[in-house]
Amino acid sequence: MALIEKKIVVKNRQGLHARPAALFVQIANKFDSRITVKNSQDAVNGKSIMGILMLGAEKDSEITIEIEGHDAELAMSELEKIVTSEE
Numbered sequence: 001m002a003l004i005e006k007k008i009v010v011k012n013r014q015g016l017h018a019r020p021a022a023l024f025v026q027i028a029n030k031f032d033s034r035i036t037v038k039n040s041q042d043a044v045n046g047k048s049i050m051g052i053l054m055l056g057a058e059k060d061s062e063i064t065i066e067i068e069g070h071d072a073e074l075a076m077s078e079l080e081k082i083v084t085s086e087e
Contacts, residue, residue: 002072007064011084016057024082025049033069035079046079 012020028035028046035046037055039062044051046065057063063083067075 001069003066003068004072004076005064005066006076006080007062008080008083010057010059010061010063011086012082013059013086015059015061016052016055016063016083020082020085021049021052024052024079027078027082028075030078031067031069031071031075033067033072033075035075036066038064038066 010016014020016024025047036043037046037052038044039055039057042055044055046052046067055063065076065079065083067079069075
């Protein structure tokens with residue numbers, strides 16, 4: 001079972017709030033893998049809207065996404081697109 005971890009700078013102008021957070025969680029829940037999102041202080045379940053919002057990830061902040069499971073590579077690819085999208 002794959003475990004991948006990647007540091008990503010949030011490029012979305014809204015950070016990971018409201019719509020981008022909801023989209024992140026919606027995509028994360030399509031995968032079987034365990035998804036954890038971390039900032040410098042906290043680690044939260046990537047499939048939890050409340051968890052993602054609690055991170056308070058602003059534009060240009062750095063988060064770490066850790067994914068463990070058989071579909072980890074595909075999950076990372078899709079979630080990274082959301083975080084790095086500037087929309």
